[in-house]
Structure formats: C-alpha cells, structure tokens
Amino acid sequence: AKNRLGGLDTDLGLGLTDAEDPSFNGDMTQIVFRRTGAADPGAEDIYVVGVYIDEAANTITPSPTGPVNLTRTGSAYTEKQPGYSPDGTKIIFVSDAWDMRDQIFVMNAGRDGSTGNGLRLAVADEAGTANLAYPVFGPVNAEPAYWTIAYVSGTAPRTIKWARLAKEGTSVAEDAAGDPGAEDTGIAPTADKFAWGVLRTRGSIVARHSPRKL
Numbered sequence: 001a002k003n004r005l006g007g008l009d010t011d012l013g014l015g016l017t018d019a020e021d022p023s024f025n026g027d028m029t030q031i032v033f034r035r036t037g038a039a040d041p042g043a044e045d046i047y048v049v050g051v052y053i054d055e056a057a058n059t060i061t062p063s064p065t066g067p068v069n070l071t072r073t074g075s076a077y078t079e080k081q082p083g084y085s086p087d088g089t090k091i092i093f094v095s096d097a098w099d100m101r102d103q104i105f106v107m108n109a110g111r112d113g114s115t116g117n118g119l120r121l122a123v124a125d126e127a128g129t130a131n132l133a134y135p136v137f138g139p140v141n142a143e144p145a146y147w148t149i150a151y152v153s154g155t156a157p158r159t160i161k162w163a164r165l166a167k168e169g170t171s172v173a174e175d176a177a178g179d180p181g182a183e184d185t186g187i188a189p190t191a192d193k194f195a196w197g198v199l200r201t202r203g204s205i206v207a208r209h210s211p212r213k214l
Contacts, residue, residue, distance in 0.1 A: 012062045014049065021081050025088035025109065028053055032082045032091055032109075035067070042075035046082045046093055048109070070107065073097050084109060085137045085147060092122065092135045092149065101125045104135045104151055104173075106165065122165055122173050123151060131155050138162070149173060 022033040032048045048070055050063030070091070071079045077097040084091060091109050096102050103125050108118035125132055130153050138148035146164045153161045163173035 010060055012049075012051070012060065014062055014067060016067070019047075023083045025084040026086055027088060030084075030088070030109070032070075032084060033067075034080045034082065035069075043073070044078040044080055045069050045071045045073060046079045046091065048091075070110075071095070071097075081134055083136050086139055090118075090137070090147070092137055094133060094135060099128075101128045102130075102132050104132050104149075122149065123163065124172055129155070131158075 016035065018036045020034045020036065022031050024031055028051070030048055030050050032046060034044055035047050036044050046069075047067040049067040050065070052061045052063075053059070054061070073079060073095070077095065077100075079093055079095045079097070082091050082093040089109055090106050092104065092106050094102050095105050098105075098121065103121060104123035106118075106120050106122045110117075123130075123132055123135070133152045135149060135151040138150060142148075143164065145168070146166055148162060149165050150160060150162045153159050165173040
C-alpha cells in the first residue's frame with residue numbers, strides 16, 4: 001500500500017510474496033488481488049483482505065483474519081485482474097475456468113470478504129480468439145439497472161470495448177442496442193484519447209466525470 005501523505009510504501013504485514021493486481025473497493029475497506037501459487041503451486045486465485053485506514057494516524061491495518069480465497073480453482077485454472085464495482089458489491093475478473101478460455105466473470109464481493117458466490121459469465125469468448133483482458137466497471141452508470149463495463153479485446157490491434165451488464169440476473173453483457181453477446185462498441189488505437197475521473201474524499205466518491213473525448 002502507498003502512504004498517501006508521505007508517498008512511502010507501507011507493508012501490510014501479510015507476509016505475501018506472490019500478490020498481484022491489487023484494487024481497492026469504493027470505500028477503501030477491502031483490497032482484492034490475485035495470488036500466484038499461494039494455495040497450490042501454479043494456481044492463480046482471487047483473494048480479498050479487509051483493511052482499516054486511519055487518516056489521523058496515517059496508517060493502514062489489515063483485518064486480523066487475513067486474506068480470503070474467493071475462487072479456489074486450483075492449479076488447473078487461472079483467475080486474474082480483479083476489480084470492484086462502484087458500490088463495492090461485485091468483483092469483475094478474468095478466468096479460464098470455463099472451456100479453458102480467458103473470459104470475463106462477475107461475482108459477489110461479500111461485505112465481510114468471506115464469500116465468492118453469485119458467479120456469472122459477463123463476456124464470453126465462444127470462438128476462443130477474443131483474448132479478453134483487463135475488465136473494469138465504469139465509475140458512471142447512467143442506467144440504474146445496468147453496470148457499464150470496459151475491457152480489452154482482440155490481438156492485432158488490441159481494442160478497448162464497452163458493454164452494458166444487467167445488475168440483476170445471469171445474462172451476459174450486451175451492446176448499446178441491447179443485443180446480448182454482440183460485438184460491443186470499441187475504441188481502437190488512434191490519435192484520439194479518452195478519459196474518466198473519480199474524485200474521492202476520505203474514501204467516499206463525491207464526484208464522477210463521464211468518459212469524454214480529449
């Protein structure tokens with residue numbers, strides 16, 4: 001973890017040497033991350049650990065229960081690149097546990113970090129050629145019943161895609177026209193740049209800025 005005031009690295013004291021892809025939830029009370037070979041050599045699973053940030057003391061302390069394995073798929077499969085939904089209730093990540101192809105899944109985050117249920121396939125790769133990676137929830141969700149998600153797809157060139165994912169149910173993501181599983185609107189590498197921002201104060205989101213062309 002990075003010390004916000006001093007800019008120094010802070011060791012959480014978890015004794016981990018194989019942690020990668022860390023991401024805070026919105027209120028900064030949990031960190032989700034990937035471990036490589038922790039429970040099983042060759043395994044890559046998604047873990048979560050609760051943390052407490054004391055801004056007055058400028059400290060961050062992990063939960064005494066330590067990291068919790070949310071996926072437990074063993075060495076045969078890989079889970080990676082996790083991230084939280086804006087409200088912290090869902091975790092999006094990449095896994096090859098279904099048909100040995102990297103596809104995008106969503107699961108419940110669990111308020112206490114002890115459950116990984118509610119698993120659903122969000123973006124499928126039926127042909128096995130999409131090379132899906134780096135999924136994220138957008139900070140702005142204009143439709144109350146849907147999440148906006150983005151991810152990287154393709155090989156040459158790699159393309160940034162976005163899609164709508166219903167907050168309830170088990171349906172896969174759909175494009176802006178509402179077609180499930182359709183090829184979604186993409187941003188290919190060009191001279192254009194896109195950005196969005198999130199302003200947080202004391203761990204709470206107080207303002208969001210929609211994606212816009214620069």
